[in-house]
Amino acid sequence: MRESVDVLISGGGVAGLAAAAAFGSAGYSVICVDPAPPVTERGAPGADLRTTAFLQPSIPVLTAAGLWQRIAPHAMPLQVMRIVDAGGAEPIARITHDFDAADVSAEPFGWNLPNWLLRREFVARLGDLPNVDFRPGQGTRRLFTRDTEALVTLTDGAQVTAKLVVAADGRHSPVRRALGIPVHTTRYGQKALAFAVTHPEPHRNVSTEIHRSGGPFTLVPLPDHQGKPCSAVVWMETGPEIERLRALPRDAFEAEMNTRSCGLFGWLEQASALTVWPIITQQATRLYGQRTALMAEAAHVVPPIGAQGLNMSLADLSALIDLARPETLGTQPMLQAYERRRLPDIKLRLAGVGLLNRASMMRARPLRDARAAGLHALYSLAPVRKGLMQLGIGMR
Incomplete structure (x- = not known):
């Protein structure tokens, strides 16, 4: 039996969880999957001990998603x-x-903030949203798209149709590979x-x-x-x-x-x-495929200089939420507008951070x-x- 949602998010890292909270808070039905359950305690094996600095422009999208109130x-x-x-x-x-x-x-x-704490609070926020189904331990196995919807087969065999698939599944993104979108890597x-x-x-x-x-x-x-x-x-x-x-x-x-x-x-x-x-520095050659948007490290990877990485991801999310309308969610005009809005800024920041890194x-x-x-x-x-x-x- 197939399930149907507005948005399927592939990836349950910090960016993917933020996307699930943002689309859920905006009223869309959401399924978010990730093959690895999030580690939410500092001392637990596999905890992400890195930290993230949220710059000023990231706060509005976090607030609208109900996340900033939890982490502030x-x-x-x-x-x-x-x-x-x-x-x-x-x-x-x-x-x-x-x-x-x-x-x-x-x-x-x-x-x-520490990344492990972000995961803890973001997962807690998803638990408050009845229209969001977070499924840790499941990943994306196959993706088939057509004009009206995307069909995603999960690793447990379940099938989900969605108006929009958001690839937030990392620098080795399975969704990006399924779409055949190449990357440039430095x-x-x-x-x-x-x-x-x-x-x-x-x-x-x-x-x-x-x-x-x-x-x-x-x-x-x-x-x-x-x-x-x-x-x-x-x-x-x-x-x-x-x-x-x-x-x-x-x-x-x-x-x-x-x-x-x-x-x-x-x-x-x-x-x-x-x-x-x-x-590394990495950039996908396109930010979208049919019924699919790439964001975060599925779209771009930068060295950890100047707190650009996750803030670029949240800028992706802010653009997607701003462009999303129930009647046009996941359509080609929406996705083309997303790429036009984000691509110049991504190219500028990847070039700037790469130059700073080489100088350092x-x-x-x-x-x-x-x-x-x-x-x-x-x-x-x-x-x-x-x-x-x-x-x-x-x-x-």
């Missing part, structure tokens, strides 16, 4: 983004510039370590990117942990270097970590397990000196500095 009490505001160049002969901060949200807005740049030879640290110096709601070589070392504010100031760390380096670091004994790893952090927060202590993530990877001293001089010059021009902040946030 746990969110850590990000008032200042600090860029540090430590590319000199010794790993010490030689140029430091603060980008303060107060220069462009009365609100912080964004708010930071590999940097990098990986990232993600983990949490405690430190004696308070972070004062400052997100800090330290650039030397191999990629940025980024500390993002978190709530206190066991009575100590706490930050999430994303440490990007070459693949072999990340594997070397991960294999170190804890005391040796902490020594290397504190050298790389330039001592800006005092002695850092590892406060969570290490997780490793590959760093520089190993030759003369190139690192040029990078530092460029940062200082850009910061010194107030209109340029404010324009870059507005662009990074996504303000129009």
